[in-house]
Amino acid sequence: MNARAPDLPALPAEEMLRLDNQVCFALHATSRAFDALYRSLLRDLGLTYPQYLVMLTLWESDGLTVKDLGARLRLDSGTLSPLVKRLESAGLVERRRGRQDERSVSVHLTAEGAALRERAAAVPPRVMEASGLGTDELRDLRGMLLKLTERLDATNA
Incomplete structure (x- = not known):
């Protein structure tokens, strides 16, 4: 764990x-x-x-x-x-x-x-624009979500 x-x-x-x-x-x-x-x-x-x-x-x-x-x-x-x-x-x-x-x-x-x-x-740039977040913010958010997923998967294993 x-x-x-x-x-x-x-x-x-x-x-x-x-x-x-x-x-x-x-x-x-x-x-x-x-x-x-x-x-x-x-x-x-x-x-x-x-x-x-x-x-x-x-x-x-x-x-x-x-x-x-x-x-x-x-x-x-x-x-x-x-x-x-x-x-x-x-x-x-x-x-x-x-x-x-x-x-x-x-x-x-x-x-x-x-x-x-x-x-x-053309889709990813439009998603990024719609999010209003910058590249670094999106990268950080994605990293946090991946970490959360990993921890939840470990809890449910």
Whole structure:
């Protein structure tokens, strides 16, 4: 288990259960705001946010197995398979069965899927602009969120 977090000043019981004092709710509200922002930014690309995450991952590492893609995105196969099927129907990816093991399926970008990367390059700067945060602030925030995720994963293991 990771080192114990520094002691925080105790809040009165009635304050501990206030919605506005919950980190989880702040993260939930932020996630919903990001969803709305990405929905509008990705509309022109014809992608949903989860599909965008799949494409980002494949633009980094084309040809991942569905299992590796799911691990990277923290998605189970029941969630990931329909995403990949929709991307395949849109002509952006193709699935290939393994030659050695037909149970293994890898996902590959099509030429159209690879070309979409150029148009998607406009998305991150627009997200950064909408956030109103600078590069260093976003890097620090991302680092804190990764650390929080790691600690929560360790607690839930």
